[in-house]
Amino acid sequence: MKHIRTIINKEWSEVFKNRMVIMTMALLPLLFTALPLLMLDLTTSSVPAIEGNVEASGLPQGFLSACEGMNANECTQIYVMNQFLLMFMMMPLIIPTTIAAYSIVGEKTTRSLEPLLATPITTRELLAGKSLAAVIPGVLITYAAFTVFLIGTFILKISPAVRGYLTSPVWILGILLLGPVLAVIATMFSIFISSKVSDPRVAEQVSSLVILPLMLVLGFVLAGKLIINGWFMLIAILVCALAAVALLYLGTIIFDRENILTKWK
Amino acid sequence: MIKTQGLTKVFKIGKKQETELLAVEDLSLEVDSGEVFGFLGPNGAGKTTTVRMLTGLIRPSSGTAQIAGFELGRQDTQIRRSVGILTESPGMYERLSAEKNLTIFANLYDVPDVPGAVNKYLSMLGLWERRYDAVGSFSKGMRQKLAVARALIHEPQILFLDEPTTGLDPEAAKTVRDFIEELKSEGRTIFMTTHNLAEAERLCDRVAIFKQKLITLDSPANLRQEMFGRRVVFHLREMNPLWADLVAQLPETDGVESVDNKLIVTLQDPESTNPLIIKTLVQAGAEIQFVGEIRHSLEQIYLEMVHSNERGQA
Numbered sequence: 336m337k338h339i340r341t342i343i344n345k346e347w348s349e350v351f352k353n354r355m356v357i358m359t360m361a362l363l364p365l366l367f368t369a370l371p372l373l374m375l376d377l378t379t380s381s382v383p384a385i386e387g388n389v390e391a392s393g394l395p396q397g398f399l400s401a402c403e404g405m406n407a408n409e410c411t412q413i414y415v416m417n418q419f420l421l422m423f424m425m426m427p428l429i430i431p432t433t434i435a436a437y438s439i440v441g442e443k444t445t446r447s448l449e450p451l452l453a454t455p456i457t458t459r460e461l462l463a464g465k466s467l468a469a470v471i472p473g474v475l476i477t478y479a480a481f482t483v484f485l486i487g488t489f490i491l492k493i494s495p496a497v498r499g500y501l502t503s504p505v506w507i508l509g510i511l512l513l514g515p516v517l518a519v520i521a522t523m524f525s526i527f528i529s530s531k532v533s534d535p536r537v538a539e540q541v542s543s544l545v546i547l548p549l550m551l552v553l554g555f556v557l558a559g560k561l562i563i564n565g566w567f568m569l570i571a572i573l574v575c576a577l578a579a580v581a582l583l584y585l586g587t588i589i590f591d592r593e594n595i596l597t598k599w600k
Numbered sequence: 601m602i603k604t605q606g607l608t609k610v611f612k613i614g615k616k617q618e619t620e621l622l623a624v625e626d627l628s629l630e631v632d633s634g635e636v637f638g639f640l641g642p643n644g645a646g647k648t649t650t651v652r653m654l655t656g657l658i659r660p661s662s663g664t665a666q667i668a669g670f671e672l673g674r675q676d677t678q679i680r681r682s683v684g685i686l687t688e689s690p691g692m693y694e695r696l697s698a699e700k701n702l703t704i705f706a707n708l709y710d711v712p713d714v715p716g717a718v719n720k721y722l723s724m725l726g727l728w729e730r731r732y733d734a735v736g737s738f739s740k741g742m743r744q745k746l747a748v749a750r751a752l753i754h755e756p757q758i759l760f761l762d763e764p765t766t767g768l769d770p771e772a773a774k775t776v777r778d779f780i781e782e783l784k785s786e787g788r789t790i791f792m793t794t795h796n797l798a799e800a801e802r803l804c805d806r807v808a809i810f811k812q813k814l815i816t817l818d819s820p821a822n823l824r825q826e827m828f829g830r831r832v833v834f835h836l837r838e839m840n841p842l843w844a845d846l847v848a849q850l851p852e853t854d855g856v857e858s859v860d861n862k863l864i865v866t867l868q869d870p871e872s873t874n875p876l877i878i879k880t881l882v883q884a885g886a887e888i889q890f891v892g893e894i895r896h897s898l899e900q901i902y903l904e905m906v907h908s909n910e911r912g913q914a
Contacts, residue, residue: 341707345693352695447691450750453655454708455681593658597611 338456342464343471346438350468353441355539359433360472363426364480371419372487378412379493405496412493413500417563420509421553423481427518428546430473432525436538438465439529452592462590466522473518481510508568516575521545523582530589530598601758601789602631602654607663609649623649625813627663631806633757634787636780638794638804640902645811647793648688651760654791656680668757681709684751685760690743694736698727698746701735702753709754721749725779741772748779759783761792765799777803797898807898809905816905823901829854829866831894832874836861837887846884847877864894 350356402410442448451461488498500506525542532538555561588594607627613619624646631637641647652658654667656676665672668682693701699718706714722728725745735743744764751759764780765773773796780803783790794800800807801820808817816823836843839861847865848856852873855866863881867873870893881888 337710338708341704345696345704348700349693349695445691445694446687446689447693449657449687449689450685450691450705450747451708452657453680453683453685453687454705455677455710456708457677596652596657 338460339464339467342456342461343468346434346465346468347472349441350434350438353437356433356437360430360476363429364476364483367419367422367426368480368484368487370422371416371484372491374415374419375412375488375493375497376491378408378415379491409494409496412497416497416501418553418556420506420563421549421556423477423484423510424513424517424549425546426477426480427470427473427514428521428549429543430476431469431518431522432542432545433539434469434472435465435522435525436529436542437535438468439526440533440535440538443529443533444535448595452595458590458592459587462526462586465526466519466586469522469525470515470518473521474515477510477514477518505563505565505568508565508572509563513568513572513575516572516579517549519579520575520582523579523586526586527582527589530595601633601635602629602637602665602667602791604629604654604665605663607650607653607665608661609646609653609658610661622812624653624660627810627814629808629814629817631789631791633789635806636784636790636792636804638792638800638807639810640794640797640800640807641810642906643795647810648762650810651685651762651791651793655683655685655760681754682756683758683760684754684756686744686747686751686762686764688762688766690747692735692738692743692746692750695734697732698722698735698738699731701746702749705750706753711754717753717755721753725749739772741768741775744768744772744776745779748776752783756788758789758791761790761794763793763795765794765796773799797902801898809902811906811909815909820898820901823898823905824896829868830870831896832865832867832870832877832891833894834863834865834877834881834891835889836863836881837889839863840884840886843881843884843886846880850876850880852876 402413405413442451485498485501488501521542524545525538528542529535529538532541552561556563561567605628607624608622609624611621611623613621627650639647639650649658653660653672654665656667656672656679659673667679670678670682672679693704696704699722702718702721703714706717711717719728722731725748727742727746727749730738730742735746738746748764751761761780765776768776777799780790780792784803790803792800792804804820806817806819807823809815818826839858841858844856844858844863847853847863850873852869853865853867857864865877874891878888878891
């Protein structure tokens with residue numbers, strides 16, 4: 336554990352001195368927290384309430400079951416918020432990607448990997464240290480942003496029905512479980528890409544392709560073809576966890592001393 | 601301290617790993633405790649690959665090695681704990697301070713008193729005043745000194761130095777060389793690759809000349825004698841061609857060459873033969889101005905060895 340802690344400490348000392356990483360870590364949660372709050376505030380205070388029952392709101396039929404006991408306005412709000420849940424899920428994808436890209440490619444450009452690999456640290460400890468250094472900030476920032484978001488809903492006096500939905504199992508499972516799993520996927524994908532390129536910006540840009548499946552899901556939700564409910568969330572967690580395990584296995588292959596020294600570009 | 605037997609490394613390259621590249625072939629050598637061992641060879645000879653194998657960074661394709669009593673391939677973690685390595689490029693964390701850089705490595709090497717070890721080496725290498733500065737602001741020489749400190753932070757029994765003075769200005773190179781001499785006087789075992797043959801001659805007890813495989817291995821003095829014999833030059837006021845024949849007839853001489861007013865004589869034991877040659881020449885009427893020994897540099901030996909090896913391969 337001491338070696339893993341040392342690597343995490345080293346990564347944070349170094350990566351958090353990078354302006355690009357700091358900007359990503361500061362702006363992303365700010366944006367993804369402020370936007371849904373703004374939307375909620377606008378739909379609560381400025382937009383006139385939608386008249387009639389929820390069936391008249393024009394929302395996808397499959398979604399209406401989630402609106403039981405709500406008026407059309409509240410139903411519209413939770414429909415919009417459902418899309419922002421996916422936005423929240425982007426944080427544990429993008430933040431670890433940025434950190435991992437700068438951490439691995441940074442080591443390659445300064446040629447500091449060889450002295451590091453010459454220490455008694457095992458490759459698993461090194462991989463664990465590097466991964467956790469990227470995953471932990473991504474997850475913690477997501478948790479913090481979600482907490483700020485929930486506090487914001489109290490300050491903005493959002494209807495209790497909508498607030499109740501935002502703390503429903505779908506959201507809580509998404510933030511607490513799917514978030515960390517996505518962060519692991521993003522980190523391992525980024526490590527894989529970083530082993531193939533020698534510029535941190537290229538690594539970051541290529542690694543950001545990891546958000547594409549999430550964008551696809553967002554597209555389906557926007558088109559009303561997909562409803563994010565408890566079942567969807569459980570299946571998503573399961574599938575992503577399997578993908579994370581597969582990528583972790585791939586990571587241990589990539590993170591072999593000889594591989595790093597002789598095959599990484 | 602270091603013992604290798606038939607150590608070989610073949611890299612598989614190409615998209616389908618279809619091409620084999622022989623980097624090190626059948627390397628067998630022994631380095632004793634407290635010895636400074638020079639590993640010389642041209643670029644691409646396989647020196648860095650050898651160092652990487654001996655420090656447990658890459659696996660040999662075949663052969664065995666024992667480093668500090670540990671078996672390569674089976675006890676690599678113990679090997680890494682027992683050796684220090686100065687890589688070809690210092691590879692420091694540029695955004696971090698010198699102190700932080702050393703602290704990280706002291707922790708990774710499980711040094712018991714981390715601040716004590718860090719302070720000791722920062723002071724010893726003259727980096728104390730700059731300990732809180734980011735390494736990115738350091739000169740090449742300072743980075744190299746810090747890299748040496750990093751290699752020593754866990755007090756290893758064996759030190760591997762891969763091109764320790766390459767790319768340094770003369771002053772920084774001298775500082776590093778002086779420090780290596782200091783380490784030598786402390787009795788550490790040092791395995792050093794270098795292109796700088798004068799440096800190898802000054803620092804190394806023995807040198808190996810290597811290009812994919814071991815060409816030769818001995819002390820610089822023995823290599824010189826083995827390759828060129830010992831050659832003594834007799835400067836004469838004027839030259840008489842008969843004098844060369846006279847000296848050549850002496851049974852103690854291995855060869856005589858006459859160049860302008862000089863007689864160049866190859867001898868096994870100049871200390872005992874020189875008086876006889878001087879006597880012979882003086883009796884024959886020669887006026888000897890002075891006598892000196894021609895010392896072939898390690899560079900000449902190296903070039904001769906590498907080129908004759910290439911000719912042999914052709």
